Structure formats: structure tokens, C-alpha cells
Amino acid sequence: MTAYYVRVDNGRHVKPLKTLLEKEGVFNHKLKITKLGPSNYAIPVLLDDNKTGEVESFKRFLIKVFPDIKVCIEKSEEVNGHEKTIGTSLAVAMRGLFTSLGVGDEVLVSQLLVDLPRRYSIYPPLLLLPVNTLDSEVWNKFLANLSLPQRNQIFRLILEFYSTNTNALTHLAINKPIPESDNVIRSPTQLTTLYGDFNNFWCHVVQNGIYQTWMPTYTMFSRGNIKEKARILTSYEDIDHNHDVVDMYAGIGYFTLSYLKRGARRLYCWEINPYSVEGLSRGVTKNNFGNVYIVKKNEKVDLKQVNGARCVIFVESNEYCLERFRELKLQATSSVRFDLSISHVNLGLLPTSKPSWPYSCQLLDLYGAETTWIHVHENIGILDLDNFLQNASAKLQGLSEEKRVEPIWLEKVKTFAPDVYHVVGDFKLVSL
DSSP states (O other): OEEEEEEESOGGGHHHHHHHHHHTTOBOTTSOOEEEETTEEEEEEOOOTTSTTHHHHHHHHHHHHOTTSOEEEEEEEEETTEEOOOSSOHHHHHHHHHHHTTOOOHHHHHHHHHTSOSOOEEETTEEEEOTTTTOSHHHHHHHHTSOHHHHHHHHHHHHHHHOBTTBOOOEEEEOOOOOOTTOTTOOOTTOEEEESOOTTOOEEEEETTEEEEEOTTTOOOOGGGHHHHHHHHHTOSOOSTTOEEEESSOTTTTTHHHHHHHTOSEEEEEOOOHHHHHHHHHHHHHTTOOOEEEEETTOOOOHHHHHTOSEEEEESOGGGHHHHHHHHHHHOOSSSOOOOOEEEEEEOOSSOOGGGHHHHHHHHHHHEEEEEEEEEEEEEEGGGHHHHHHHHHHHHHTTOSSEEEEEEEEEEEEEEETTEEEEEEEEEEEEO
């Protein structure tokens, strides 16, 4: 089967060309737009080899519509469901580098090129490759036989290929699963660093207009949570300057920052990973969300500093949350008030947040607004989805003495594993 592409040499032309192709019904949705270089793209189109002159006619049409854009039409054969690289792609550039390194075994070169990264994540200035990329037996043996300068040449070429004029990538790593056992702080201990100095290295991303930053060697990051972050910004009730939010598992601010952007008066956060705490603090500051007050384990909390902060972070287990709020309440005087009205409690821990359910309910019994919400994150098997809201609601009701618990909504955030979903259950708690 023949696949055709419209090749352009400026990224600014990709969107208007794609819009035109979709309007004309010739954009090939089965294939992806391919980046061939820093400013070179190939857009897949539907053209019929059997219709005489169709390719040339289509080319003339493009030149007429976009006379100022240099375009050309190329084709590549699809082999085993994967497109061959075309033009000046990463594979072509890599083949040239292999030649300069004296790699003359064409079979080996072909095996190496097949395993070049097709998927990736960019967290400036980090290029993060998915698990198993450049990690096959062929690649491991090949890299082991190269000198460090030669390996660095390969890694720099990959970084340069995915860099742009405004976004230079300097660090390269391969993602690996987060160990579940003996890893209570959810640290990415198996991350494989390939290129760059990762000591005190911070990367970042902007999602929904919110800047987030973290140290990839010490803190996990999940791109897939963007859907739930967006829902916080648009869907939940009672997130305003009159109410406070408690985030029991704050991390680098996956959800904390969204609550702050939405307009919550104050965020009370619990997080035990000190590197995540630093990332959260930097994120609050970078987004101009207000002052941060960090309280370390066994350190006395100061009500005056709490009142002067928009984000209060306790670097300790969230099991101490009731004790901390009682401590603040005891410090309240006629001149130094402790004004607390919790409207939302976020329980964003996977695979389960059940250990924090009891004191979350007690917290809302004591300090909750008239109507409050608990947002429960869980990993749920597909067979248990239909019953999750009712079952969880019954358990939460048994933990609350002052509120009526109503199951409202089940949000499927993403698939976590085959037949397992990361879900968020929304539960409304209304005063009896």
C-alpha cells in the first residue's frame, strides 16, 4: 500500500494545511503527522495511485491555494504496519551517524533503526522516552561496544532532532514503571538516564495554563492526570475565596495547583516526599498563586504564618491532619482568627486512598462547610465499576457522624492496566 505525504518546511504551515486537507476530505486520519526535522513536517494525505494525474493535480491545487508555501508530495511504503521514514527523518540522520562511526553491518543498522523512538514526552529541557525504547538486546549490545563520546553523539542527535528553535532539549532519559513495593514516596527509582547531568535537575510542563515542575529522578509525574486537572477547573462546586481545600496526597501539586487557580481561599496539603514538596512550592510561586508556608514533621505550626499563606504544606503523613487543625484552633484568639471552612477533600493516591477515608470524614464533620465534597481516586477493575460509587458511599457514610453522603459521579480518568481504570468518585456530604 502506498502512503502519500505533503511535506512542508515550516511548522507554522502545518495547521492551515491540515485544516484545508480535512475540509477537502483528503487528510489521512489513519496516519500521523511526522516531524522530519526541527522545521520539517510530513502531513499524510489520501491520494489514489490508480487515478491518472491525481497526484500532480493535487500538487497544483496546493500551490494555487498556498502560493507562498513551499510544498512537495512524497510517498513511502508501509511495511508491517509501520511507515518507512521519508525525507530527512531521524532514521536518515541516524544512518549517517552510524556510517561516520564505522558501522557497516546493514542488518545491524536496520535492526537499530526499527527501534528508534516513535513515541516520547517532552518536559523541557527533558526528552523522556517510553519504557523499552533504545533498550532492546540489539541496542544494549551496540551501545555497550561504543565509547562514551560515541554514545553521547547518538543521544545528542536524538535531542537535537526533537528540539526546536524555542525549546532546546538538553537531557535524555527512559521512563520505567514506578516500583510499588517499599516505595511509599512514589519515587521513580528505575528511571534510566542517558544524557545530561541529572544532579539537581528540574524539568517542567504547562498544562491547562498551569506551570508544574519536578525533579524526574526523585519525583513521579503523570501526564494522564490532565483530564482530571481540567475537571477541577470547570466542574466542581464551591471552590472559591470563601472555602478551603485539603489535598491529602499533594505531590508536586497535580491537583493542588488547579484548586488554587480555580480560586480556593487556602490549600492545606500533606506530602511526605521532600522533593515533591519543593516542586509544589516552586509551582505555587511560579504561577503567582500566593505565599507558601511549609511545616516540617514535629515542627509546631504557626497560625499567623498560616493566615499569611495561600498554600500550607505539611511534610508528614496525613494521619496527623486532625491533630494539626486542633493545634491551629487552640492558637486562635480574638486578634488572630482561625477561619476554616473546608469544601473539598482530594484523595489522589493510587492504587487506593482508603487509609485516609476515616480522618477525611472526621475532618469534614468538624470543619466542613454546609455542603462538602470528597474526591476519591482509586484503581478499579472493570467488573467493579458499576458498584464502586454505591459501595464507597456506604463505607464513607459509616465513617461520618454529621454528614449525609451522596454518590454523585464516577469519572474514568484513564486506563491503568488491562481491564483496570483510574477513576475518581465524587461524593457530596451534606450536613444532617
